[in-house]
Amino acid sequence: MTTATTAMTTPHATAAAPAAVSADTTLSVTNLDMHYGAFRALRGINLEVKRHAVTALIGPSGSGKSTLLRCFNRMNDLVPGARVEGQVLFNGEDIYHPSVDPTEVRLRVGMVFQKPNPFPKSVYDNVAFGLRINGFKGNMDDAVERSLRRAALWDEVKDRLKQSGLALSGGQQQRLCIARAVAVQPDVILMDEPASALDPISTLAIEELMRELCRDYTIVVVTHNMQQAARASDWTAFMTMGEDRAGHLVEVGSTQQIFTNPQDERTEGYITGRFG
């Protein structure tokens, strides 16, 4: 296993081998390396993702933000040749342990993608989908309404629940995907550039929603929009790629600190638009 080289001076910094994960940490990453075949995509990642907060992953293209995000719910397992070394603890449990079912992980760690991708089904069925395949036995109408309300979409769609999800606007479709993700009551919601395909008002609505949702969920968001990271997140992690093209973490800190007084000059260069 590669030794971590990232110097971190924040509360996020983890010891080489954490004996116990603190209660306010949802995801704890230790010495994580990620390979696609012979290519090392991530190197020596050490990161603690705080519970009920929004953590933003920022950095130039190719710095491994999305790859890291996809390590959190084993989405990379679906890529042939993908291999993970190191540890990702979710509520203290190693999600890469051989006994762990990746489907179970993805149920608890939901994901929202860059382009809204509702199923070609009704608004109602989109939200109910995950619950049905998981054998949900409760009141489905209530569960659907609750999820749509959570995603701040209920008022806009309550009279057209039977309409196709694809008939909604882009911003509404993305909120539908968020409703679909929260329906199965995950602990974590991963968002991979959730607003990059949306207009400015829909973007602000998604950011507002993140602030709302982080009261009950832990959110990790990958974004290229620096203002979005500044507005919507509590913690910011800056990643870049090294000479070997492997993505690694440069600096992690409170969003306030990263955007007013970053400690690493690479972070400063990136957020002020002079590098990367």
Next chain:
Amino acid sequence: MTSVYGKHPRAEFDRDLRQLQDELLALGSMAEKAVVKAVDALRTRDLEMSRQVVRDDDAIDRKRAELEDRAVDLIAIQQPVASDLRMLIAALHVSMELERIGDYAEGIGKISLMMGDQPPVKPLVDIPRMAEKATAMLRASLDALVNHDVERAHQVLADDDEVDALYDQVYRELLLIMVQDPKVIERGTYLLWTAHDLERIADRATNIAEQVIYLVTGKHVDPGRVSKY
């Protein structure tokens, strides 16, 4: 720092920031000249020059407003963060300090006009020295700003004690003169006001130095470090 795009993606913004800094220095130079001129006019009893100092303060006020507009525009348009943001915030603070220094110079000009044809109650020795030290502090604080020189900024903070000491001296001396001869109280008071204005100018230079420390380090100067005045 280089960019993967080859060309510096913030070249225009960098040029705007440099220009703003140059404007700030120009304002600093106007304020410094006003102080020097005001004290010279007071010392040489040149009332026309005093009137000019009072008139010229409008130009300083206008320049400060221009600078403020420019900084606000850049904040709105460029959405700066980190050191860029701190630079613009510092520019706003520093332009205000410089404008206030101009006001003190104007105040000294008005004092001189109030004195009219009355001679100063005592030969002016320490007051020009205070002016010299205060303007030197002002120059040093602006140098520190341009060069991001924290050490120089700390030196300005230390120099303020010397101006405070001179102010103490002038104050005691004038008090003594006024106690001995109440007829000169009015003329003595003019010089007290002048000394006070100069002491405040040094304080404003100190504020600029504190802004430099914030700009470079991102940390405010310990408020526990309080000077006498």
